[in-house]
Amino acid sequence: MRLTSLDVFRGMTIAAMILVNMAGVADEIYPLLDHAKWNGCTPTDLVFPFFLFIVGVAMTFSLSKYTAANKPTKAVYLRILRRAAILFALGLLLNGFWNKGVWTFDLSNIRFMGVLQRISLTYLLASLAVLQLPRKGQWILAVVLLVGYWLTMMYVPVPDYGAGVLTREGNFGAFIDRLIIPKAHLYKGDGFNLLGDPEGLFSTIPAVVNVLAGYFAGEWIRSQPVKSRTSLGLVLVGVACLVIGWGWGWIFPINKKIWTSSYVVFTSGWALLLLAACYELIEVRLIKRWSKPFEIMGLNAIALFVASVMLIKILAKTTIGSGENAPSTYNWIDQTFFISWAGALNGTLLFAIATVLLWFGVAVLMYRKNWFFKV
Numbered sequence: 186m187r188l189t190s191l192d193v194f195r196g197m198t199i200a201a202m203i204l205v206n207m208a209g210v211a212d213e214i215y216p217l218l219d220h221a222k223w224n225g226c227t228p229t230d231l232v233f234p235f236f237l238f239i240v241g242v243a244m245t246f247s248l249s250k251y252t253a254a255n256k257p258t259k260a261v262y263l264r265i266l267r268r269a270a271i272l273f274a275l276g277l278l279l280n281g282f283w284n285k286g287v288w289t290f291d292l293s294n295i296r297f298m299g300v301l302q303r304i305s306l307t308y309l310l311a312s313l314a315v316l317q318l319p320r321k322g323q324w325i326l327a328v329v330l331l332v333g334y335w336l337t338m339m340y341v342p343v344p345d346y347g348a349g350v351l352t353r354e355g356n357f358g359a360f361i362d363r364l365i366i367p368k369a370h371l372y373k374g375d376g377f378n379l380l381g382d383p384e385g386l387f388s389t390i391p392a393v394v395n396v397l398a399g400y401f402a403g404e405w406i407r408s409q410p411v412k413s414r415t416s417l418g419l420v421l422v423g424v425a426c427l428v429i430g431w432g433w434g435w436i437f438p439i440n441k442k443i444w445t446s447s448y449v450v451f452t453s454g455w456a457l458l459l460l461a462a463c464y465e466l467i468e469v470r471l472i473k474r475w476s477k478p479f480e481i482m483g484l485n486a487i488a489l490f491v492a493s494v495m496l497i498k499i500l501a502k503t504t505i506g507s508g509e510n511a512p513s514t515y516n517w518i519d520q521t522f523f524i525s526w527a528g529a530l531n532g533t534l535l536f537a538i539a540t541v542l543l544w545f546g547v548a549v550l551m552y553r554k555n556w557f558f559k560v
Contacts, residue, residue, distance in 0.1 A: 188406070190244050190463035192518070193476040196483030197459075198235045200541050203493045206230045208537040210501050210515050213529040218537070223353075224438040226451060233300065233441070234395045234397055234452035235459070240308050241399020242460070245407055257316050269309040271560045275487075276301030279494050294369040298384045301490075306389050311396035324401075327394045331446040334391045335437050354380040356443050361387040381443075388444040397451040398426075402460060411468050419461035426454030482548045488558035490545050496540075 199245070208218040220229050251257040276299040276466060281291070314326055338357050341347040346355035355357060359381025372382040384386075402419060409415040430439065430451025439448045466472045481487060500515035512520070523539075524532030 188242070188246065188468070189473070190467040190478060191239065192465060192483035193479045194463045194483070195239050195486050196479030196481065198232060198239060199482050199486040199489050200479065200545070202232045202490065203541050203544055204537045206493065206497055207540040208533055210497060211519060211533040214533050215530055218453060218534070220441060223442065224440050226439050226441065226448065230441045231313070231452055231455050234392075234449070235323035235456050236304060237307055237392060237395035238399035238402070238453060240304060240337060240476055241311060241396040241401075244312060244315060244396070244400050245403025248312065249407065251316060261316070265309060265312045268560050269305045272301050272305035272308070275491055276305065276465060279491065282495055282498055296364055296372055297370045298372070298382050298386065300384060303384045303389055303392055307393045307396045310393045311400065314393075314397065315400060321356065323397060327397045330390055330394050334533040336474035337448045338443070339437065351438065351440070351443065353442070356381070358385055358387040358443050361385070383442040391444050391446050391449050394449050395453060399456070402457055406464065413469055416461045416469060419457050423454045423457030423461060426450050426457060430454055443445070478545060481552045482545060485548055485551050485556075485558055487560055488551070489548060492547070493540070493544055
């Protein structure tokens with residue numbers, strides 16, 4: 186069974202990720218296109234957890250025949266491990282692609298973690314949980330991971346900082362990152378300055394629940410008729426997650442960079458609502474004409490993500506002209522073709538939208554040629 190609404194949801198998410206990634210290179214952008222500086226959640230902060238949620242929904246269909254009477258074989262586990270390894274390797278390759286648009290891949294200082302690395306690890310761990318645990322055990326695991334992460338972050342003391350210090354340098358997750366990952370291989374931007382990693386190892390633990398939440402949603406869809414009551418079930422649980430996540434945020438702040446438990450529940454709520462909307466329109470009411478562009482992008486989401494990040498790095502790291510004041514290719518294009526007539530904020534937004542349209546064109550070409558990049 187292929188869920189068209191899931192492909193559309195994935196396409197909407199990759200389009201949003203390309204948009205915010207391209208806009209994020211600029212010095213001035215609209216707040217909605219930027220991540221929250223620390224605590225809080227903007228629309229941009231929803232994009233990454235949406236991807237994890239989508240991975241979980243897709244798992245429902247890919248692993249369904251192994252979670253009932255049939256036990257998974259060794260080949261199934263090897264296939265899961267292979268997929269996780271490829272995703273992790275792609276993430277490392279992107280991290281090494283940084284200097285003047287060429288592969289430098291300096292093993293002495295390459296960042297180990299990243300977006301694809303987190304997708305890889307959460308997919309691997311969630312898949313093992315789904316294959317090894319009964320349904321009740323999966324739910325218990327999700328609760329234990331979220332509550333355990335919360336209690337650890339709030340009550341386990343960090344040397345020189347104490348317990349419950351949720352700053353970039355003082356939180357327990359950053360301490361674990363510094364303990365396990367050599368400094369040269371930690372994230373070096375966004376105020377972290379080798380203090381931790383926004384996609385670090387310890388904060389990957391609660392991110393597994395984003396994938397499990399998607400899996401639970403997919404199981405609900407598979408077990409229900411294609412009717413509005415199925416969509417309504419997703420909406421009700423989504424609203425409940427929003428309320429619980431928001432309330433939990435008062436004592437454990439919603440925070441993407443340390444991936445707090447409240448952030449997991451809150452973003453899962455939004456993912457459930459968007460999936461419910463796509464499901465109701467496409468599967469139940471058969472209103473599909475609006476969704477075809479997103480479906481096309483969703484069918485090659487990983488390829489578009491990898492290629493778009495490469496393009497951004499090339500534009501940001503190459504220059505037009507020479508000398509210390511030579512603008513980056515990104516700034517030159519942005520200033521010459523967009524900012525010069527639309528202003529800084531609108532120009533950057535239009536540049537990002539144009540980039541999304543560019544990759545949509547690539548996706549259409551791949552779709553017509555029947556080229557589908559699958560991991």
